[in-house]
Amino acid sequence: MCKTELLNPEPSGIHHYITPPALGKCALKAVQSRCMAKNELEFVEWLRRCGRQAPGVELPIGDDMGQVRLSGEKNAAGSRLLLTSDMLLDGVHFDTSKHRLSEIGRKALACSLSDCAAMAVRPVAALVSLALPFGLDLEKAKEIYIGMSELEDRFKVTILGGDTNRWKNPLVIDVAIAAEPYPGIEPRTRAGGRPGDEVYVTGKLGGSILGKHLSFVPRVEEARRLAECLGDKLRAMMDISDGLSLDLWRMCQASGVGVIIDESKLGTVVSDDAMRMAFGDSDAALQHALSDGEDFELLLAVAPGVENASGVTLYRVGTLCEHGFQMQRSDGTICDLPPKGYVH
Numbered sequence: 001m002c003k004t005e006l007l008n009p010e011p012s013g014i015h016h017y018i019t020p021p022a023l024g025k026c027a028l029k030a031v032q033s034r035c036m037a038k039n040e041l042e043f044v045e046w047l048r049r050c051g052r053q054a055p056g057v058e059l060p061i062g063d064d065m066g067q068v069r070l071s072g073e074k075n076a077a078g079s080r081l082l083l084t085s086d087m088l089l090d091g092v093h094f095d096t097s098k099h100r101l102s103e104i105g106r107k108a109l110a111c112s113l114s115d116c117a118a119m120a121v122r123p124v125a126a127l128v129s130l131a132l133p134f135g136l137d138l139e140k141a142k143e144i145y146i147g148m149s150e151l152e153d154r155f156k157v158t159i160l161g162g163d164t165n166r167w168k169n170p171l172v173i174d175v176a177i178a179a180e181p182y183p184g185i186e187p188r189t190r191a192g193g194r195p196g197d198e199v200y201v202t203g204k205l206g207g208s209i210l211g212k213h214l215s216f217v218p219r220v221e222e223a224r225r226l227a228e229c230l231g232d233k234l235r236a237m238m239d240i241s242d243g244l245s246l247d248l249w250r251m252c253q254a255s256g257v258g259v260i261i262d263e264s265k266l267g268t269v270v271s272d273d274a275m276r277m278a279f280g281d282s283d284a285a286l287q288h289a290l291s292d293g294e295d296f297e298l299l300l301a302v303a304p305g306v307e308n309a310s311g312v313t314l315y316r317v318g319t320l321c322e323h324g325f326q327m328q329r330s331d332g333t334i335c336d337l338p339p340k341g342y343v344h
């Protein structure tokens, strides 16, 4: 995983980040990705526009998972299928010179499971595709799958297949997951937030590069409990993969709303690792909590005044409003907050 930093503000409000040069191999990948990042949102929008919209498509490109109705007719009777895939690259999302293959395999499955959590749906089956470097023999590659087994058992997801290839470049792992709605629970999207909704996260944020990005447990079970207990008061949800402020900005864009982040509340979600990375500087630690990627906590918009009886710990970080992307400082002043995080 690459630590990211602000590079250039863009008129659109999205910012580009590059990895500090000291991170070596990661830096090259991040600079390459910067070119793609410039038009990431436009690219997704282009994909959405030119993609074929089959009659059964209920959630097209743009959320944590897509959804189709298997009968082929929108809103008809019949099962719904949700799909996601995540591609992880050596030097960007993991580092084979530092991390064990079992840890890397576990992370690859966990990232796609986190998308299931984001939608509050039940993972069913996975496809795992590997691009193995020539130097990595198949016996060793088994460790990737061994690392996945803990999460397969825990979330009852079955690996049905995939593809394995070899090339001269570093390891690439892609995990696709198929999921279904839980009985009686509607999948959540990023798009349901309304002005006045309270914004929460499910855990402490920042500094995941120190270890959490490999060891996190995807919030699949918490998402189910939250959706069940909060019902339609849980209006929007996603997972935090690229940093709180950037992902919250994406939720606001999808919902057509703005947000005011509360700095004093945000202080309660700064992780110990964020403090460690900031050498105890609380302002710098706050920035880590706001913009570091790969926390894989849930980000929720909940109708105001709703009691949380789910048993899932929630941390309030702000309130949705009509428009704008702002922070209320501890001294009461309000300032614009440039969305910052990892862009692809």
Ligand SMILES: [Mg+2]
Pocket: 064, 114, 115, 118, 238, 239, 241
């Ligand atoms: Mg996601």
